Amino acid sequence: MTENAPQQQTDLPATWSPADEEAALYQRWVDAGYFTADASSAKPPFSVVIPPPNVTGSLHIGHAFEHTLIDAVTRYHRMRGAEALYLPGMDHASIAVHALVEKQLRAEGTSRRDLGREAFVDRVWQWKNEHGGRILSQMKRLGEGVDWTRERFTMDEGLSTAVTTIFKRLYDDGLIYRAERLVNWSPELRSVLSDAEVEHKEVEGELVSMRYGDGDDSIVVATTRVETMLGDTAVAVHPGDERYRHLVGRSVELPLTGRSIVVVADEHVDPEFGTGAVKVTPAHDPNDFEIGKRHGLPMLTMMDEQGRITGTGTEFDGMDRFAARAAVREKLREQGRIVAEKRPYLHSVGHSERSKEPIEPRLSLQWFVKVGPLAKAAGDAVRSGEVAVHPPEMAKRYFDWVDNLHDWCISRQLWWGHRIPVWHGPDGEMVCLGPGEQPPEGWTQDEDVLDTWFSSGLWPFSTLGWPDDTADLRKFYPTSVLVTGYDILFFWVVRMMMFGIYATGRPPFATIALHGMVRDENGKKMSKSAGNVVDPLEWMDRYGTDALRFTLTRGANPGTDVPISEEWVNGSRSFCTKLWNATKFAMMNGATCARPVPEPDALTEADRWILGGLATVVSEVDDQLADFQFAKATETLYHFTWDELCDWYLELAKVQLYQGEPERVEATRAVLGHVLDTVLRLLHPLIPFVTERLWTTLTGGDSLVVAEWPALHGTDARYADPVADKRIADVRKLVTEVRRFRSDQGLKPGQKVSARLTGPGWEDLAGHAAAVRSLVRLTEPEDGFTASAAFEVALGGGTANVELDLSGTIDTVAERKRLAKDLAVAEKELKQTEGKLGNQAFIDKAPAAVVDKIKVRRETAVADIERINSRLAALPVS
Incomplete structure (x- = not known):
């Protein structure tokens, strides 16, 4: 029997430093082509397009939230064996670009009208090429596994062809017309x-x-x-x-x-x-x-x-x-x-x-889309079940929009954008021309450009090559899911549905997964005027990208808003640190994935308990991510990793590693390796950077990006052992109660105490005696043992009696002084809370939540007083 397992060297530094690791890890993924989808692959497709951010935009907390969810679900399906395409790109954002460039021109003492249309458009392209798309580089910071070889822009040649093609089809079908209608008019933008x-x-x-x-x-x-x-x-x-x-x-x-x-x-x-x-x-x-x-x-x-x-x-x-x-x-x-x-x-x-x-x-002559038949098709696709809205209760909001649409004004009196492909003749004639068609001599093109939502509405299929019959379109359309906020359900989602069905005969996605808005920690909407806007890039610099992502997914319940605070991001960094330290400890103690996990009968109950729990977690997280339950998946993984694996199994494994027979030590190393391998795979879609660094070091594998998902990796439920689960639950309860008693007695954490344990509950835990004593620093009683304190713990296997010899372990005078001080604080709290609860005027005016909080404070004070008095009575008389 060995007292201490030999420590081994690892390639992991002492601490996880995101700033030193993330950029290199991301570039390695891109260079290796892990995110590049293969349209000729025999794998089942999984495709998702990014809601195209404005070319003028930068990464805000709403982007970070939405993009994290899209990336997580894409990584999950890639690991499950799909040919995954996450397609990036940007919107040309007519209004935003005009506002930005025209502001620059004003600062130069000129205007777009002074420049003229052609020169102004050239100026915008110059700005776009020099400064546009900052958000794309910021997406890399977030770790987004997008296929950069397929990056698109709504003003690209191919997407522009798609815009002209569908406009002409709609026009020829009588679904685009020109009329005087009342519109929202901006005098400044004209x-x-x-x-x-x-x-x-x-x-x-x-x-x-x-x-x-x-x-x-x-x-x-x-x-x-x-x-x-x-x-x-x-x-x-x-x-x-x-x-x-x-x-x-x-x-x-x-x-x-x-x-x-x-x-x-x-x-x-x-x-x-x-x-x-x-x-x-x-x-x-x-x-x-x-x-x-x-x-x-x-x-x-x-x-x-x-x-x-x-x-x-x-x-x-x-x-x-x-x-x-x-x-x-x-x-x-x-x-x-x-x-x-x-x-x-x-x-x-x-x-x-x-x-x-x-x-x-303002009444104005404009171009409109007749949305009636298009909207009906978009509504029918959801009603028939061809497209699912998630969560289902949000479908009503979808129907509220799609069933009450008015004709859509698509013309804008701007210069940057897709110009309307209609030409006007000298006598008021009009002709709509498709791609490559030439206007009659002397005719002039319509001055207006199209609303940017028009081209954005084509995004799921125009980015894949439509109207041409491309390999990408055949493989990846319809896309698998649209992950987007409920706030743009009408503005973008409904329009994609209308155009997708009209252009291709099929809806553009199988599922519409709706999420809420990110709010501050108090649930308030973020705004500059309220001073509660947060910069995700600052938090990523401070705590690491994984910490931000984990915080966002932890709050991502479908269709509901997400509160966030810096404190929670810091807490997520602690989780990443915990995971790092656990893996490093395991590797230093020989954890390995090189050998298979032994059969159940060759393992300890602690081993079977953690493996059985792991199989349950794999099943739960698999179901949760498949159902876009990001918050539930994150919570499941957080509690298993922190509570079960780190706080308990690693502590039990230490005893097996340091005091076990060689065969037992090797089995523990295999279990540790397998559990960490699986947990890192499960966590990877949520926190890709730290998991990648740990997993490749632990396993020697190429990358988690292309590793198999645990459900496909061989984790099964054959290690499930109800008896082991019950005994480990008893071990945890007994250890927890002894630790609480030690704390109440003022014992230092590392202080060893002589103790005698008896009773049927303890006898049932005979196989765990060494682990329990090690975890709570209890030594075997020697001859002449005399107990000065005792208590009982009710366990599933019966009662465990704990007797301890505390003589010489406590400074009685100092302990009495400390407890007296705590008692005075508790008694003051009781007096204050009873005073408020006894004031009827206060009770009548105060909100119910405030009154309930004071009641809880009073109950806590009563319990503290009882506990402290009991402790004082138990102290030896000095």
Whole structure:
């Protein structure tokens, strides 16, 4: 029997240093071609495309979260034997690029209109080539296993061909048309904005009530945008409102304009709100537009593309919209037509996400997609089960969008983007041309470009070579899963579904796996104004990429938001350190994967216990990752690795390594090697860097990226042993209770104490006696042993009696002094909590959660007082 196993050298440094290792590990993966998918492979395909980040973007915490999940599921399927493709790329982001480059031009004293279209586009390409795509290099920092040989950009030649092809097909099928409609207008960008590019904010404005007409023919309306009254073409009242029945069909004078406008009756009007009468400006308000269509009202555009008043024939023409607001109000006041003013008046106003200005609803001639038949097909694909939404309860949100879609405005008055492939003739003719087709001489191309969501909607198949019949398209389309946030379910997901089915006849993915948004540790939305935005790159520098990834996956329950804090990332770094130290210890003590694990009957109960638990964990994690249950998989692995493997099996293994017979030592080394090999494989999709470094050193294998997943690697349940599980559970309980007693007695952790253990529970653990005594520093009793303290522990195999000789081990005076101090603290806490709970006024006002917390504090104080008094009573009299 050996007391100490010989320590061996390893190739692992003393500590895990992410900054020194991660970049080299990643480059090695790329150079080896591990992420490069083979379209000719006989392996089953697993494919996923990255939600293309903006070319102007940098890695924020939302990217880090989403990309970690995509990478984890791709690594998992690659290890399971799939031909895995994770395809990267970027979106050309018209609005974002315009805002950025135009800001640069302003700083130079010029503008895009000074440059002209061609020079401006050249300038954008120059910027893109020099500065765009920073996020792609940051993705490497995150460890993303993307196929860089297939990197795509929405303005690439191939993707541009796809855009032109599908536009022409839609146009020829009557699904793209041009019409005047009300749109979100940005005066600063002089362009339409999509709903995705408009954010609504509560702002303080004013509500002005003003009188149209005079005497019995007068009527009072209210608005937050006084200047728009210059474009009014009607006043609307409810058909059942008796107050205004005499005015319906008649005209009232519209102040300041010299015009009269009609009073119409419309069901849309709420007679209980305000005066029950509303001004109607059809060309500048969505609801008014619908009223205008129902009643055939004139649609007077009273604001130009820069937000200036125009075409009203008044003194306000040429004024900026905000200056006009004040001027119109003052003029109405002079005429005695202001009935009431309410300020500040809090109301929701749409703002441009990029330029931050209030947007204007504006009637404009634009290009639209008729979404009816496309949306129906997208809805049917989910209803039929052809496409699964995960979690299933999120399908309702999908249907809420897809079943209520309005025609989609796809034109933008910008210069950077895919130009609409329609040419206009000298007499108003129009022709749509496909790739390679030439326009008639003298015809001019439409000035507008397409909404970036149009090209993004083609992403799952245009990136694979569509409209050509490519090997990539045949192998990897439809893609396997779309991992994306529920917040862009409408803006991106539905559009990909519509276009994918229309273009290919098949949905673009088999599963839509929805995740939530990353929030701060208090569950609040992150924003610069709130000061709670975090930079994932800083945390990766500080704690390592694996620590950030592990924290993110640990909170990733499907469809729900994810809180995150720096403290939790630091905790994940501790997990990586624990894993590093455990593997290093095992290797220094001869852990090996070179020999197979012995048969069950040649192993100890501790060996069978950890192997049986490992088989259960492999099965659970396999199911959890297959079901996109990232948080459950992470928790399962965290607790098994930290609690079962590191805290218990390694401690039990030390006894077997240091005190066992040679054959037992070799068996323990094989078990340790196998367990660590398996755990590192399971953890690899979540924390790829540290696991790669440890696994390749432990096993000598090439890379975990292409290693087999444990479920395919031979881990099975034949080592499961219920008796061993019960005995190890008893060992853990007994050791825990003895450690707690030692702590209560103030014994130092390494201090040895003479003890006698008896009882049926202890006899049942005879095979673990050496391990128990070693773990809790209990020596065998010698002749003349006299117990000065004793307690019982109820175990599954019966009661274990523990008697200890504490004589000479405790400084009684010092211990009494320490306990007296602790008792005073506990008694003060009890007094404070009972005082609050006895105050009925406090109980009535305080939130239930606060009251419950104080009750728990009181119960804890009572238990502490009882424990301390018991300890004081047990101390020997000095």
